[in-house]
Amino acid sequence: AQSVTQLDSQVPVFEEAPVELRCNYSSSVSVYLFWYVQYPNQGLQLLLKYLSGSTLVKGINGFEAEFNKSQTSFHLRKPSVHISDKAEYFCAVSDPNTGGFKTIFGAGTRLFVKA
Amino acid sequence: DGGITQSPKYLFRKEGQNVTLSCEQNLNHDAMYWYRQDPGQGLRLIYYSQIVNDFQKGDIAEGYSVSREKKESFPLTVTSAQKNPTAFYLCASSILHRVGANEQFFGPGTRLTVL
Numbered sequence: 001a002q003s004v005t006q007l008d009s010q011v012p013v014f015e016e017a018p019v020e021l022r023c024n025y026s027s028s029v030s031v032y033l034f035w036y037v038q039y040p041n042q043g044l045q046l047l048l049k050y051l052s053g054s055t056l057v058k059g060i061n062g063f064e065a066e067f068n069k070s071q072t073s074f075h076l077r078k079p080s081v082h083i084s085d086k087a088e089y090f091c092a093v094s095d096p097n098t099g100g101f102k103t104i105f106g107a108g109t110r111l112f113v114k115a
Numbered sequence: 116d117g118g119i120t121q122s123p124k125y126l127f128r129k130e131g132q133n134v135t136l137s138c139e140q141n142l143n144h145d146a147m148y149w150y151r152q153d154p155g156q157g158l159r160l161i162y163y164s165q166i167v168n169d170f171q172k173g174d175i176a177e178g179y180s181v182s183r184e185k186k187e188s189f190p191l192t193v194t195s196a197q198k199n200p201t202a203f204y205l206c207a208s209s210i211l212h213r214v215g216a217n218e219q220f221f222g223p224g225t226r227l228t229v230l
Binding site for chain 2: 009032034036041042043044045046049090094102103105106107108
């Protein structure tokens with residue numbers, strides 16, 4: 001069964017500093033990969049997704065992620081963090097070979113932004 | 116505007132009572148999902164449905180029940196058999212059977228508290 005590991009439960013960062021949120025998945029076959037963001041007491045919103053093609057994926061709000069098949073990783077990055085980026089971020093994976101509709105979510109990484 | 120609505124936003128229940136959480140979508144999506152979110156545990160799948168009048172158990176279905184009588188509606192009942200029902204519940208939907216079109220769209224959530 002697939003699994004997703006988000007390596008940090010919390011990440012503190014100063015405003016305007018770069019940030020990386022790490023995600024590893026367990027699968028040796030093709031996968032779809034996603035990053036979602038959740039603001040307090042709200043549902044999740046899609047930040048970006050990797051389906052195929054270019055390994056560097058750009059998303060909303062200045063975020064990007066890089067798919068690394070050999071390391072089974074999909075780390076999320078932003079070059080300059082804003083106060084409004086304070087939220088919880090979830091990495092997720094689904095298997096295209098099973099219809100691609102069931103998604104496994106990581107435990108989440110809470111991003112704290114310090115002024 | 117297309118989207119997913121969940122009601123109520125906050126719900127309080129006495130022990131031993133059943134309670135039903137509403138989820139409606141006007142995105143014309145085939146698949147719908149219910150997740151439970153607890154701090155530090157990410158999202159856990161309760162039930163999912165790919166088509167009207169059909170649904171499958173997820174990873175933590177015990178103590179929950181669902182119905183899918185209409186494409187746009189997927190209510191979740193938390194029964195008295197659920198031992199620890201206090202949590203944040205998220206409903207989601209997605210398209211099926213299209214390559215790449217399997218990202219999930221989330222509602223705003225319902226926070227259930229058992230008194």
